[in-house]
Amino acid sequence: MKNNILVIGDAMLDSHVMGHTDRISPEAPVPVVSDVEKICKLGGAANVAAQVSVYADNTVMMYKITSGDPLEHNEMCKLLKEKNIYFLPMSLPRSSKTMIPVKERVWVGKQQICRIDRENTDRPTLKESAQWIEDIKTTIKEYGITKVIFSDYDKGTLTDGIIESIARYCNSRQIITVLDPKRPTFSGIKFLSAVKCNEKELQSTGLNNIDELSSSMAGVRIIQTRGNKSTKVSLSSMLGLQSSVVDVTESDVVDTCGCGDIHIAILTLMFDGTNILSAVRCANSAASLSAKHLGCYTLSKEEIESCIQSHTS
Numbered sequence: 299m300k301n302n303i304l305v306i307g308d309a310m311l312d313s314h315v316m317g318h319t320d321r322i323s324p325e326a327p328v329p330v331v332s333d334v335e336k337i338c339k340l341g342g343a344a345n346v347a348a349q350v351s352v353y354a355d356n357t358v359m360m361y362k363i364t365s366g367d368p369l370e371h372n373e374m375c376k377l378l379k380e381k382n383i384y385f386l387p388m389s390l391p392r393s394s395k396t397m398i399p400v401k402e403r404v405w406v407g408k409q410q411i412c413r414i415d416r417e418n419t420d421r422p423t424l425k426e427s428a429q430w431i432e433d434i435k436t437t438i439k440e441y442g443i444t445k446v447i448f449s450d451y452d453k454g455t456l457t458d459g460i461i462e463s464i465a466r467y468c469n470s471r472q473i474i475t476v477l478d479p480k481r482p483t484f485s486g487i488k489f490l491s492a493v494k495c496n497e498k499e500l501q502s503t504g505l506n507n508i509d510e511l512s513s514s515m516a517g518v519r520i521i522q523t524r525g526n527k528s529t530k531v532s533l534s535s536m537l538g539l540q541s542s543v544v545d546v547t548e549s550d551v552v553d554t555c556g557c558g559d560i561h562i563a564i565l566t567l568m569f570d571g572t573n574i575l576s577a578v579r580c581a582n583s584a585a586s587l588s589a590k591h592l593g594c595y596t597l598s599k600e601e602i603e604s605c606i607q608s609h610t611s
Contacts, residue, residue: 301354301567302442306434306464307343307449307456307478309361309385311370313402314339329406338373340381341401342559343449346478348596349563350447351381358441360434362455363387363397364418371397386437388430388455394418399453419454431463438464438473445474447566449559452480458487465489474571478562485514492519492574494562508532519574521581523561529582531575560588560597564605579609 314337319329340348343361351357359378363371371387378385399417403410422430437443446468450456458481465475469489477484477493482502484493493515500522505511508520512532520532564584568577583605588595597605 299570300356300442300444302356303350303354303358303445303447303566304434304438304441304443305343305347305350305357305359305447305449307346307361307447308399308451308453309340309344309347309359309374309455310342310399310401310451310453311374312339312341312345313337313370313400315402315404317404317406319406329411331404331406331411338370338377340374340377342399342451342453343447343455344374344378345559345596346447346449346563347378347383347385348381349560350567351383352596352599353567353602356384356441357382358384358386358437358443360386360388360437361398362390362422362453364390364392364394364420366394366397366418368397370400374398384441386433388422388433390420390422390426390454392418392420394420399451417453419452421454421457422460427457427460431460434460434464435467438468443473445476445566445569447562448475448477448479449562450478450480450484458483462487462489472571474566474569476562476566476569478558485511488516488518490515490518491571492521492565492569494521494523494558494565496523496558521565521574521578523558523585529578531578557585557588560595561585564597564602567602568606576609580605583608 315334317331317334319331321330323330347357347359396416402414404412448456448461466489468475474491477490479495479499485503508522508530509532512518512520522530561581565577565581568580584597587601
């Protein structure tokens with residue numbers, strides 16, 4: 299089966315302002331940063347797509363834009379083109395300071411001293427949602443999509459209705475769908491193949507454990523990541539399998555930024571509809587590798603293959 303993957307979600311631009319300081323401002327007890335260098339990277343759903351594109355046959359991304367300053371969006375589009383990712387923005391006629399969410403981190407040496415966020419979290423109306431759903435279905439057909447990742451950062455691209463409508467459509471066509479949620483209402487969504495959530499996201503649903511969450515979502519496979527602790531996996535009782543715990547490879551953690559994106563990307567790349575535990579092991583190893591690097595880090599094809607081989611040999 300070809301890995302033609304569609305990533306739908308909140309595409310962002312991660313901006314890193316790097317500098318150094320040798321004095322404190324006379325205006326306030328804060329460092330004066332000089333010799334500034336600005337580095338832009340793909341973030342959010344765009345970071346997921348970047349990692350997917352390393353190993354997939356084709357990668358497509360759909361995301362929300364508003365009618366704001368196009369500067370950061372143009373920068374993101376340039377980065378997407380460099381990675382051969384097809385991108386299809388879905389427009390909302392709302393005004394904002396920027397067309398896409400931007401997270402700007404200010405660093406002094408290896409110390410992050412602040413983060414500046416610019417975003418618009420407006421969601422589509424019912425009419426706009428209906429049009430987006432049809433546009434997404436058309437994209438799935440035109441690009442021969444075999445897997446869909448919903449990368450939800452709660453910035454306005456996705457709603458429960460959009461996710462369930464597309465999951466239902468894909469389910470009837472044997473297309474794998476995987477959700478990485480942020481909003482607490484995701485526990486009612488049906489027809490997904492798998493859901494990856496962390497401890498905070500599970501707690502937000504008001505449910506006690508991943509078996510309860512799986513039951514609430516009609517038996518979907520639930521993967522609960524727990525940082526550098528083991529990953530819990532709940533498998534539908536309809537599969538005749540029990541819940542499992544998958545160990546995490548210990549590593550020296552430098553920065554966890556983007557590790558969740560790497561995990562969902564590798565999980566989906568490796569998941570063929572049945573081998574969820576093997577896919578989780580590869581994803582755990584990939585996230586551990588990513589955590590050794592500063593900022594959002596994209597694994598190379600060789601690093602991905604190393605993760606695969608370590609769990610198949």
